[in-house]
Amino acid sequence: MTDKEYRSLFRSSPREAQNMVFDEYFSYVYTIVFNKLRSCAAKEDIEECVSDVFADVFEYISAENGHDGNIKGFIGTVAQRKAVNMFHSLTAKSGRTVSIEEGGADNITDYTDIADNAERAELRRILLRLVEELGEPDSTMIIQKYYYGMTSKEIAETVSLEPSAVRMRCSRAIRRLKDKLAELDIYLKEAE
Template identity: 55%
Template sequence: MTDNEYRALFEKSPAAAQNALFEEYINYVYSIVFNKLRSCGSAEDIEECVSDVFSAVFLCYDSKQNINGDLKGYIGRIASNKAINMFHSLSAKSDRTTYIEEMTTQLPSEDTVAKNAEQSELQDIMIKCIKSLGEPDSSIMIHKYYYNMRSNEIGKKLSLPAATVRVKCSRALKKLKELLTAEGYDLKEGEI
């Protein structure tokens, strides 16, 4: 919807024009606001900001301000500005002094750090080995074990029958176990 189309509809029926504008741009505005407020705002804060954006847009058109045709850019700018203002407002409200006695986080022990480092190294090696399997085996393994997709979902995504996906997955798992053993990792059943 362009600025001129909206103005023509607004002349006939302001309520219909506002509904049409809302329906067309709600997802666009919501995504802008959500991306700015997701770290500090609640769902209610995000919805309130989206409402404020559309209120500002509707008020602007009531005052006959000229947008020069770029309606989407104009709405995006209003959404961004409103979200930034709300971000600053929410951040200021939540900013408070924390005393050391209130802090409940504990420093990790050496055992935890070492275990995390080992786990990270194993994951890096596993990714390298999975990539070395080649296509479509590597894609099947990633979809199956990282994204928890079922064989029929993977089959649709890769244009393969579900039975073929299961067979390829089983064979790829055996190859992966051999590759990891060659890297010095002796994994037991269920550890991959």
Template identity: 45%
Template structure:
């Protein structure tokens, strides 16, 4: 669309002229704004910048009748300048810290690494001890206490009656307690 076509349409139907211009140049303007703001702004910031760019373009064509015939060049210039202004505004008010900055102190973590490592080691040992109980005891323990299944549900996995599963579970827990105490693990 040329400027003269846009001006003629602007005189007859302002809303339609703006809609056509918006539809035709939205992707172009959005690309310019996104490429400029992606390092410091959110998608909402990009959308806000695009809206302001089109507002500036619409206002400019409405109030300044002597513009050149290169509408795409004009929109590009407005988009670049407005995006640069948004970029500077966002960077100035930026509350985040670049992780690439050498002067940035490490962020403290609420995670206790030694405690997490100890828990993981106990978990691995516990799984090995449960596995050492053999079948079907290890399956019964895992199904009952890890997956929370009932004796009736477990009977579908192992070919034992629910009553027999409860007896095997009780015996397997006694063996497991003895193995845990032998390995000096307190749970």
């Protein structure tokens, strides 16, 4: 579709012209934007950039400016420029500086192990659920001791028990917690 064809369709039905251009070039624009922003942008940022590209394209072409070339080249140029601008904006906010023109965005290594993080998050969720199932005051004592690092004396003050009773209840609660985890085939490493 050329610019002239788009303008003539736009004159007769602006909505239809915009829908046609959007349907025809959406994948093209999304690919350009995604390739520039994949290393630094969230999906929402990429989608926002794609929307901005089409807004600029529709605004420019609906105005009478005398351009009558191939619309695909124009759309590609707008997509490139919008994506580069958003890339610079996002990396400036995060404090990272990489030259997108030199292919630097493709060379950024992410050392985050997503699978490991997901596994750890799931283990924490299970562990917290099992600690809560211990009931009070055991769950409170376990959280205070192992999460907040409180001493038996400090915990005793919060749960109105003697420090020796806190130590005894904590050791029993830990044994029950280990048994519950073992039922789920989860085994904790002993502290060194």
